[in-house]
Amino acid sequence: MSLDKATVRSIAALARVHVPEEELEHLAGELSRILGWIEQLNEVATAGVEPMTSVVEMRLRMRADEVTDGGLQEEVLADAPERAGPFFAVPKVVE
Amino acid sequence: MAAAALTGLGLAGARDGLRAKRFSARELAQAHLAAMETGRALNAFITETPERALAAADRSDARIARGEARPLEGLPIAIKDLFCTKGVLTTAGSHILEGFAPPYESTVTANLWRDGAVMLGKTNLDEFAMGSSNMTSAYGAVANPWRRTGDNRPLVPGGSSGGSAAAVAARLALGATGTDTGGSIRQPAAFCGIVGLKPTYGRCSRFGIVAFASSLDQAGPLARSVRDCALLLRSMAGFDPRDSTSVERPVPDYEAALTGGIRGLKVGIPREYRVEGMAAEIEEIWGRGVAWLKAAGAEIREIALPHTRYALPTYYIIAPAEASSNLARYDGVRYGLRVPAESLEEMYERTRGAGFGKEVRRRILIGTYVLSAGYYDAYYLKAQRVRALIARDFAEAFREVDAVLAPTAPSAAFAQGEKMDDPVQMYLNDVFTVPTSLAGLPGISVPAGLSAEGLPLGLQVIGRPFDEETVLRAAGVLEAAAGFDHRPSFLASS
Structure with a gap:
C-alpha cells in the first residue's frame, strides 16, 4: 500500500495532528514503507482464528457499587491551565 | 564506608548493610545523589528529586532504628518518567505533558514506597515509550555509559527505558523501574550490561502508568543482578482493583526462587530465532548460554515457534x-501543553502537532490509518488473528519445555544517530523481544558477555505465564556461569 500526500493529509486531520505541508511528501514515503513491510502478514493463513484481544484469560470483575474516593477537587484542579472557582476554565469545546 | 563503595553495592547488599547499621540510609542516598551529579552528562534523569530522597532516607533511618525496616527500606531507586508520581513532574518524555504534576500516584510506585524504597528522580525515556534508542525523547538523548573499545562516540542505551538502564549501569541508582511494551526493559538492559525483567502481562498494575499500548504495556525492574530484580519485582507486583487487567493471584517470594537448581529443567531453543544475517557473536553467546544451562543439568531441546x-x-x-487511541486524550484542554488557535479544531491540531515528536506522530498516523473505516479488518483484525497464532506457538512449545533461551537483541548498542533514517531498521531491534510481549509472557535479559567491540550482550529467558520464578532461577544460573563483572567506561565517582 502506497500512501499519497492527500491520504496522509486526511489521516492527519482524522488524528487531529497538524503536519506542515512541506513534511507531507516525506511522511507519505515513510508511512508507505512501514505499511509495505507490514503487508507480509497477508501471507499468514488466519481463516477461523479468533482475533486476540487479551493475552490474559480472565473475565472482567464485578465490584461493589460504592464510593471509593472523592473530595479531591483541589488536587484534580491543580494542573488546570485556568480555573473559575471549583471548575476548569477552558476554551469553548461544545458549540 | 566510602561513597563509591556504597553506589557499588547491589540492592540486596545495601539492604543487608543498612540492617547491620554499617551505614545509614541518608549516607546511601547522599552517595547516589552525588553520583547523579557527576553523571549528568549521561542525561539519564529528566527530574532529580534530592530533597525528597533525603527526607525519605531520614524516615527510613528512623524506622531501621526502631527495628521496623520494610523490605526495601532506605534503598535509593530511579523511576522511569512514565510512572505518575504525585506532585512530581511526569513527562513521558514528551512536550505535550509539559508542566504536568499528577494528582495521584501509580500503583507500582506506591507499592515501592509502601515497602520503604527511596526515589532519586525520574528517568529519561523515548517519547511515550516509543523507541529502541532513547533518541525520541523530547528531553534529549541518553548516553550509554559503555563505549566501544578505542572509539569514543556516544552510544545509545537502548529504549525505551534507556534512562533507567543507563542510571543503573553507571551506578547512579541501585535499581530502577521500567516498562516494556515490545522490549523496552530487556533491550536497554542488554545494551547497558544489566538485568531487566518484563513480568507476565497482568502481574504488575498499569494504574498510573502513562498508557502506550494497553494490551502490551507491563512494568518491571532493572537492576545489576537477578536477585535485585527479584527483590524489586516482589514489591512492584500484585493485584490492583484499579487495573481491570491486573490478575488476582498471590505474589511469591521471588528471591526464594533463586535456588540455583535447574537440574532436569527443559529449555527450548527456538530455531526460528536464528534469523538471517544474525551477527556471529550473537550466535556465539547464545551457544555459550546453551552450554551453561546444560552444564547445570538442564535438558536442551530445539523447539519451533513458526510465526x-x-x-x-x-x-x-x-x-x-x-x-x-490512548494518545487521543492529549488535546491541550485541561492539562499539559496548549497552542492557542482561532478554532477549537485548530487548537487540537496545533497542540498535538507541536507537542508530539516525529516518532510518536508517525505511530499515531499509522494507528489512525489501520483503524480507519475500510482498513480495520485488513490490518487490525488481521494482526489480532496473527497475534493469536504467535501466542499459540508459545503455548504449544511450553507443553514440551519449561523455559526458552534466546538472545535479547540482534546487536550490541549502536551509536547515537545510527538507524535513524529508516524506521523499519530501528524496529528490527526488537525482533527477539516482541514475540514474548505479544504473547504476554515473562522474559528477562541477563548480561552474558562482551562483543568484539567491548560492549555487553544479553541473553533472554522466557517462561510460562506467571512463572517468573523459573525465569529468575534459570537467569540466576546464567548469571553465575557468565560471571559478568565488566565495568562500563563511565562509572559515577562520588
Whole structure:
C-alpha cells in the first residue's frame, strides 16, 4: 500500500495532528514503507482464528457499587491551565 | 564506608548493610545523589528529586532504628518518567505533558514506597515509550555509559527505558523501574550490561502508568543482578482493583526462587530465532548460554515457534493502533501543553502537532490509518488473528519445555544517530523481544558477555505465564556461569 500526500493529509486531520505541508511528501514515503513491510502478514493463513484481544484469560470483575474516593477537587484542579472557582476554565469545546 | 563503595553495592547488599547499621540510609542516598551529579552528562534523569530522597532516607533511618525496616527500606531507586508520581513532574518524555504534576500516584510506585524504597528522580525515556534508542525523547538523548573499545562516540542505551538502564549501569541508582511494551526493559538492559525483567502481562498494575499500548504495556525492574530484580519485582507486583487487567493471584517470594537448581529443567531453543544475517557473536553467546544451562543439568531441546517472523509487523499494527487511541486524550484542554488557535479544531491540531515528536506522530498516523473505516479488518483484525497464532506457538512449545533461551537483541548498542533514517531498521531491534510481549509472557535479559567491540550482550529467558520464578532461577544460573563483572567506561565517582 502506497500512501499519497492527500491520504496522509486526511489521516492527519482524522488524528487531529497538524503536519506542515512541506513534511507531507516525506511522511507519505515513510508511512508507505512501514505499511509495505507490514503487508507480509497477508501471507499468514488466519481463516477461523479468533482475533486476540487479551493475552490474559480472565473475565472482567464485578465490584461493589460504592464510593471509593472523592473530595479531591483541589488536587484534580491543580494542573488546570485556568480555573473559575471549583471548575476548569477552558476554551469553548461544545458549540 | 566510602561513597563509591556504597553506589557499588547491589540492592540486596545495601539492604543487608543498612540492617547491620554499617551505614545509614541518608549516607546511601547522599552517595547516589552525588553520583547523579557527576553523571549528568549521561542525561539519564529528566527530574532529580534530592530533597525528597533525603527526607525519605531520614524516615527510613528512623524506622531501621526502631527495628521496623520494610523490605526495601532506605534503598535509593530511579523511576522511569512514565510512572505518575504525585506532585512530581511526569513527562513521558514528551512536550505535550509539559508542566504536568499528577494528582495521584501509580500503583507500582506506591507499592515501592509502601515497602520503604527511596526515589532519586525520574528517568529519561523515548517519547511515550516509543523507541529502541532513547533518541525520541523530547528531553534529549541518553548516553550509554559503555563505549566501544578505542572509539569514543556516544552510544545509545537502548529504549525505551534507556534512562533507567543507563542510571543503573553507571551506578547512579541501585535499581530502577521500567516498562516494556515490545522490549523496552530487556533491550536497554542488554545494551547497558544489566538485568531487566518484563513480568507476565497482568502481574504488575498499569494504574498510573502513562498508557502506550494497553494490551502490551507491563512494568518491571532493572537492576545489576537477578536477585535485585527479584527483590524489586516482589514489591512492584500484585493485584490492583484499579487495573481491570491486573490478575488476582498471590505474589511469591521471588528471591526464594533463586535456588540455583535447574537440574532436569527443559529449555527450548527456538530455531526460528536464528534469523538471517544474525551477527556471529550473537550466535556465539547464545551457544555459550546453551552450554551453561546444560552444564547445570538442564535438558536442551530445539523447539519451533513458526510465526516468529510475523511478530514485528503484527506489533507495528497493534501497538500504533492502541497508541493512537490512548494518545487521543492529549488535546491541550485541561492539562499539559496548549497552542492557542482561532478554532477549537485548530487548537487540537496545533497542540498535538507541536507537542508530539516525529516518532510518536508517525505511530499515531499509522494507528489512525489501520483503524480507519475500510482498513480495520485488513490490518487490525488481521494482526489480532496473527497475534493469536504467535501466542499459540508459545503455548504449544511450553507443553514440551519449561523455559526458552534466546538472545535479547540482534546487536550490541549502536551509536547515537545510527538507524535513524529508516524506521523499519530501528524496529528490527526488537525482533527477539516482541514475540514474548505479544504473547504476554515473562522474559528477562541477563548480561552474558562482551562483543568484539567491548560492549555487553544479553541473553533472554522466557517462561510460562506467571512463572517468573523459573525465569529468575534459570537467569540466576546464567548469571553465575557468565560471571559478568565488566565495568562500563563511565562509572559515577562520588
